[in-house]
Amino acid sequence: MNKQSLLTDLKWVIVLFFSIAIGNIFMHFFEQTSMNVWIARGIGCTVCVLINCLIHKYVLKSI
Numbered sequence: 001m002n003k004q005s006l007l008t009d010l011k012w013v014i015v016l017f018f019s020i021a022i023g024n025i026f027m028h029f030f031e032q033t034s035m036n037v038w039i040a041r042g043i044g045c046t047v048c049v050l051i052n053c054l055i056h057k058y059v060l061k062s063i
Contacts, residue, residue: 015055023048 027044031037 011060015052015060019048019052019055022051 023044026047027040030040030043033040
């Protein structure tokens with residue numbers, strides 16, 4: 001495994017953890033409302049996927 005591949009994998013892991021953290025913040029926010037817990041979890045999951053896609057499209061592609 002070369003250094004460039006290792007850095008690429010590290011970027012993927014960092015972005016993954018960051019997007020999961022943002023998704024959890026949204027999930028916890030919507031769980032505090034009177035909304036069904038599964039809908040709140042679905043919103044958190046959707047936000048996680050959207051953040052991950054946006055970071056990969058606009059941030060990692062330019063590096």
